[in-house]
Amino acid sequence: xxxxxxxDxxDxxDSADxxDSADxxGSADSVNxxDSADSVNLVDSxxxxxxxxxxxxxxxxxVAGIRVGHAEVAGAGALSGTTVVLAPEGGAVAAVxxxxxxxxxxxxxxxxxxxxxxxxxxxxxTGGSAYGLDAASGVMAWLEERGRGVxxxxxxxxxxxxxxxAALFDLGRGGDWRARPDASTGRAAVEAAAATGPGEPVAExxxxxxxxxxxxxLKGGIGTASVRLASGVTVxxxxxxxxxxxxxxxxxxxxxxxxxxxxxxxxxxxxxHAAAERRLARERxxxxxxxxxxxxxxxxxxxxxxxxxxxxxxxxxxAGTAHDGLARAVRPVHLLTxxxxxxxxxxGQVRVPxxxxxxxxxxxxxxADVLARAIVKAVRAARxxxxxxxxxxxxxxxxxx
Amino acid sequence: xxxxxxxDxxDxxDSADxxDSADxxGSADSVNxxDSADSVNLVDSxxxxxxxxxxxxxxxxxVAGIRVGHAEVAGAGALSGTTVVLAPEGGAVAAVxxxxxxxxxxxxxxxxxxxxxxxxxxxxxTGGSAYGLDAASGVMAWLEERGRGVxxxxxxxxxxxxxxxAALFDLGRGGDWRARPDASTGRAAVEAAAATGPGEPVAExxxxxxxxxxxxxLKGGIGTASVRLASGVTVxxxxxxxxxxxxxxxxxxxxxxxxxxxxxxxxxxxxxHAAAERRLARERxxxxxxxxxxxxxxxxxxxxxxxxxxxxxxxxxxAGTAHDGLARAVRPVHLLTxxxxxxxxxxGQVRVPxxxxxxxxxxxxxxADVLARAIVKAVRAARxxxxxxxxxxxxxxxxxx
Numbered sequence: 033x034x035x036x037x038x039x040d041x042x043d044x045x046d047s048a049d050x051x052d053s054a055d056x057x058g059s060a061d062s063v064n065x066x067d068s069a070d071s072v073n074l075v076d077s078x079x080x081x082x083x084x085x086x087x088x089x090x091x092x093x094x095v096a097g098i099r100v101g102h103a104e105v106a107g108a109g110a111l112s113g114t115t116v117v118l119a120p121e122g123g124a125v126a127a128v129x130x131x132x133x134x135x136x137x138x139x140x141x142x143x144x145x146x147x148x149x150x151x152x153x154x155x156x157x158t159g160g161s162a163y164g165l166d167a168a169s170g171v172m173a174w175l176e177e178r179g180r181g182v183x184x185x186x187x188x189x190x191x192x193x194x195x196x197x198a199a200l201f202d203l204g205r206g207g208d209w210r211a212r213p214d215a216s217t218g219r220a221a222v223e224a225a226a227a228t229g230p231g232e233p234v235a236e237x238x239x240x241x242x243x244x245x246x247x248x249x250l251k252g253g254i255g256t257a258s259v260r261l262a263s264g265v266t267v268x269x270x271x272x273x274x275x276x277x278x279x280x281x282x283x284x285x286x287x288x289x290x291x292x293x294x295x296x297x298x299x300x301x302x303x304x305h306a307a308a309e310r311r312l313a314r315e316r317x318x319x320x321x322x323x324x325x326x327x328x329x330x331x332x333x334x335x336x337x338x339x340x341x342x343x344x345x346x347x348x349x350x351a352g353t354a355h356d357g358l359a360r361a362v363r364p365v366h367l368l369t370x371x372x373x374x375x376x377x378x379x380g381q382v383r384v385p386x387x388x389x390x391x392x393x394x395x396x397x398x399x400a401d402v403l404a405r406a407i408v409k410a411v412r413a414a415r416x417x418x419x420x421x422x423x424x425x426x427x428x429x430x431x432x433x
Numbered sequence: 434x435x436x437x438x439x440x441d442x443x444d445x446x447d448s449a450d451x452x453d454s455a456d457x458x459g460s461a462d463s464v465n466x467x468d469s470a471d472s473v474n475l476v477d478s479x480x481x482x483x484x485x486x487x488x489x490x491x492x493x494x495x496v497a498g499i500r501v502g503h504a505e506v507a508g509a510g511a512l513s514g515t516t517v518v519l520a521p522e523g524g525a526v527a528a529v530x531x532x533x534x535x536x537x538x539x540x541x542x543x544x545x546x547x548x549x550x551x552x553x554x555x556x557x558x559t560g561g562s563a564y565g566l567d568a569a570s571g572v573m574a575w576l577e578e579r580g581r582g583v584x585x586x587x588x589x590x591x592x593x594x595x596x597x598x599a600a601l602f603d604l605g606r607g608g609d610w611r612a613r614p615d616a617s618t619g620r621a622a623v624e625a626a627a628a629t630g631p632g633e634p635v636a637e638x639x640x641x642x643x644x645x646x647x648x649x650x651l652k653g654g655i656g657t658a659s660v661r662l663a664s665g666v667t668v669x670x671x672x673x674x675x676x677x678x679x680x681x682x683x684x685x686x687x688x689x690x691x692x693x694x695x696x697x698x699x700x701x702x703x704x705x706h707a708a709a710e711r712r713l714a715r716e717r718x719x720x721x722x723x724x725x726x727x728x729x730x731x732x733x734x735x736x737x738x739x740x741x742x743x744x745x746x747x748x749x750x751x752a753g754t755a756h757d758g759l760a761r762a763v764r765p766v767h768l769l770t771x772x773x774x775x776x777x778x779x780x781g782q783v784r785v786p787x788x789x790x791x792x793x794x795x796x797x798x799x800x801a802d803v804l805a806r807a808i809v810k811a812v813r814a815a816r817x818x819x820x821x822x823x824x825x826x827x828x829x830x831x832x833x834x
Contacts, residue, residue, distance in 0.1 A: 133750060133790075134790075283695060283696055291689075291692035292682040292687070292689050292692055294684060296685050349534060349769070353765070353768070356766060357760075359756075359757035360760060360761055363693065363801075364797065364802075365754075365801075366753065367798065368750070368790040368794055368797070369790050389535075392768075392769055393769055396534075396767070400760070400764075
């Protein structure tokens with residue numbers, strides 16, 4: 033764990049804010065203590081755009097009160113897992129935009145802004161394709177035990193927790209087609225999330241829902257990134273990259289998501305790129321000779337979180353623009369055989385002036401940028417993995433760090 | 434006009450195809466004569482991806498039977514216009530995906546695949562913000578006179594033409610806030626389209642709906658591009674680029690849409706980029722000193738056309754993935770103050786195997802790529818224009834061709 037460096041909300045919403053640290057609702061889930069805003073030493077280097085600043089963790093947990101936990105399926109032949117994003121006590125405004133043509137989801141209709149449920153306590157990203165959606169069941173049980181969810185009776189645990197979930201396809205990647213996340217994996221992931229302190233770093237690469245993920249022909253995984261806007265709003269993303277499309281420009285070896293994201297990316301030397309292409313071709317042939325081959329079902333799933341007090345409809349708009357980051361970092365994307373899904377969580381700690389489109393626009397644009405960067409970080413964090421059909425090569429094994 | 438070089442549909446749908454050239458419905462709108470498929474000399478150079486081939490016009494009119502007409506608002510102080518995309522006689526399957534937060538549209542609800550109207554005869558892209566939607570009225574009148582539209586009575590002209598339209602914001606760019614497209618502009622544009630022969634090239638830059646368009650701080654305009662897939666399907670785009678976001682990477686001067694699109698783009702020399710930035714800053718100061726400044730309302734609107742026999746739902750999916758091309762070429766995009774809208778037209782000449790997601794995926798991916806390329810072509814085709822608040826600089830004036 034890196035040293036904690038709390039970042040304070042600016043212009044905190046003082047009333048009716050369940051995560052307002054001045055009035056914590058639950059002790060276990062209270063957010064970072066509020067210091068003077070001046071105590072945060074914001075620097076501009078490394079920021080993506082004027083007025084943006086990096087945050088200490090560069091992770092989803094830079095949004096105060098948000099926790100992340102990973103769990104993996106145990107046993108030989110297993111290469112899958114589940115990641116849980118746990119909202120602060122009292123929940124967060126949530127939304128979703130499903131833009132892939134082959135999604136595997138649960139509790140997404142409840143997130144339609146016209147529908148009943150106002151806040152959710154957790155979001156699940158999971159491997160195991162549609163089977164893996166059972167992981168949400170374990171998260172529900174954990175929340176039920178703590179009386180967190182939509183209250184439906186007078187008893188302390190008479191609640192129905194709404195746990196939206198999205199699954200990615202990784203069946204058989206570890207050799208055992210039936211080694212999939214289930215309720216116990218979901219429970220392990222939410223317990224891992226709850227065991228973290230405020231503002232802890234988030235493991236990236238082949239963990240949780242990213243355990244068996246692939247990015248095109250490369251090893252995929254979990255990535256996370258965050259940014260703080262000049263308005264004081266924090267926008268962050270966590271993604272499980274399991275794309276059918278490529279994250280690498282086949283013409284150069286550059287990660288698509290690094291183009292136009294600040295300084296021009298360093299282009300890999302031509303001989304390194306050529307060697308990478310040759311090696312990937314050999315792996316492809318070996319896999320095909322062994323009767324394998326990447327199935328055409330893939331999915332990139334993500335959570336974008338912010339401390340802004342977005343309405344549910346604004347949160348849904350943010351989920352939509354976040355997909356633009358996916359479009360920049362993965363090509364092609366959003367096809368019939370992708371299940372690309374982005375959830376948003378808004379904790380509501382920082383007030384966004386209503387009637388000021390520019391303030392919302394800044395958050396929308398940041399959502400796309402931070403998701404693209406999380407994808408880059410996921411691919412760079414991934415490490416090569418042995419699969420039953422051969423070696424799943426990582427970007428860094430082919431191109432270096 | 435460049436020499437016509439007809440491209441033939443492969444695997445034509447023989448029955449019930451209103452644009453099947455072997456059985457033309459209307460003489461004026463009959464499509465290119467069918468030659469042997471072997472007569473087309475497909476070359477791979479310049480294509481974006483394996484199996485893709487360039488087409489003779491690199492324009493929306495490479496989709497057989499599609500015609501395009503532009504018209505401009507006349508008079509001093511006017512800097513606006515309308516572009517009409519005219520479908521073959523009998524119409525085309527149509528769909529739309531509106532992803533901007535401030536759209537100005539007409540007849541888009543009729544395109545919901547659940548709703549009545551099966552085919553449309555024309556799509557209108559227009560300047561003049563919501564006022565400019567009146568241009569569709571002139572197109573309706575022209576279609577009514579020819580008995581083209583949804584038949585609602587026995588008389589030859591008892592039809593209701595459904596003419597979906599989207600408007601972009603260019604009010605006041607020529608000095609006269611009230612000089613906007615109206616029904617007469619729409620009629621002029623559809624007449625211009627009808628006056629073209631099959632497979633004519635399409636004017637780009639500051640014409641039609643692109644007349645007063647801006648791309649960030651640069652002059653925007655009309656661009657068009659096409660590609661032929663290995664399956665024989667043609668996918669093409671026409672766009673009016675009027676983006677609030679930037680089409681130029683501020684770090685390098687490269688057009689965002691050129692990253693990762695094949696060979697690495699040539700980076701402008703650092704001194705050219707620095708000079709461009711200085712010049713844009715001076716123009717911005719001069720405009721602001723004159724009390725002007727780019728209003729924050731902008732919109733990129735486009736038509737993606739294909740000769741594939743997509744269903745209405747598939748056409749809607751194509752409109753959605755085409756927005757990924759917008760996401761790659763414009764940053765940020767899809768904000769509350771953008772009205773970004775993509776229409777699709779599918780003429781149905783080339784059969785897409787039902788139950789083969791890969792065949793549809795190829796079209797979806799091409800839609801994004803070809804729209805990104807059309808945006809690049811629009812910006813490169815635009816020429817600097819004098820506006821009331823100063824000079825609207827073009828990319829080529831700043832960076833060369």
